[in-house]
Amino acid sequence: MKKNNTHLYLAASPGLEVQEALKEGIAAAIMNIPETAVEVSETQLRVDFDGDAVIFSDESENVFRDHGLAAFLEHEKKNVDVPMNDVWIVTN
Known part of the structure; x- marks a missing residue:
């Protein structure tokens, strides 16, 4: 590759x-x-990205790494309505 x-x-x-x-x-x-096919335009491309720290803040990832899954899930629930900290975009 x-x-x-x-x-x-x-x-x-x-x-x-x-x-x-x-x-x-x-x-x-x-x-x-998907389990069921959805008809979409042949000219439209839809993509979902899990941006992690590349596009989004790495705050949640750090909670997971340092404190485990339970702490990560609690952190996500607690902060669902809180805007993320400043975002750093990584470019080449």
């Missing part, structure tokens, strides 16, 4: 390719296929 200058590997299901991408330091994700 590195030979092909891959920056993001997307797969329809978990498999060896996803693990290979991650081991090579390439961002990888498994695309969620």
Whole structure:
């Protein structure tokens, strides 16, 4: 994948390719296929991103890393209506 200058590997299901991408330091994700098909325009592309600290604040990620899943979930519930701190966009 590195030979092909891959920056993001997307797969329809978990498999060896996803693990290979991650081991090579390439961002990888498994695309969620909905249970029921929804007809959409052929000219429209819809993408959901979990931005983590790349696009959004890393505050919640730090809570998870330092205090575990229960603390992360509590932090998310407690702050659901609180705007995020300043956002840093990472660019090349």
